[in-house]
Amino acid sequence: DAKTTQPPSMDCAEGRAANLPCNHSTISGNEYVYWYRQIHSQGPQYIIHGLKNNETNEMASLIITEDRKSSTLILPHATLRDTAVYYCIVRPRTGNTPLVFGKGTRLSVIA
């Protein structure tokens, strides 16, 4: 069972920041927060992950609350190509535990 809760859909204007929230109130101390996205008819693409500190890479920023019960993925300047389903997943960083996907958030970037 997915251990995260995400809104089913969001819209974002092209060029604006897209802020995608995720609740993971039952996250345990050894679990990381991973974000993936799936563009239509493709395999999921890794975006970013973090434990408790905010993280940034070339694709996005990840903001994790101090109590780690929620996080926000930020796409700073959304483009039409960012239209996809975004999945927030919690999982231990080590070991063989596979990613378990929930329903994710369908982000539509609008021109």
Added chain:
Amino acid sequence: GAVVSQHPSRVICKSGTSVKIECRSLDFQATTMFWYRQFPKQSLMLMATSNEGSKATYEQGVEKDKFLINHASLTLSTLTVTSAHPEDSSFYICSARDRTVGDAKNIQYFGAGTRLSVL
């Protein structure tokens, strides 16, 4: 990021035939690979976990005799759908974990998927 190659991208077959899907990690060794299935408008569902050199572990409800998984090397896993029927039509996606030790590793990478249509 690391590349996972999946082949074929699309296959159409007649009912009763078998279909093999290949999954390769191109620039890293993957001791563990995963197979997922995705039906239209649904999320990915884990089918099985495949460890190199050992038998795959199947999720509840997935028939191991129907979905044969072989993980013979550190870079190749195959999924064979045996005696395929129309209800097996789906989007099959493989995934491999980069087990490199170090910060920001142990990330799971995905292939592009195989769309299977059984007539």
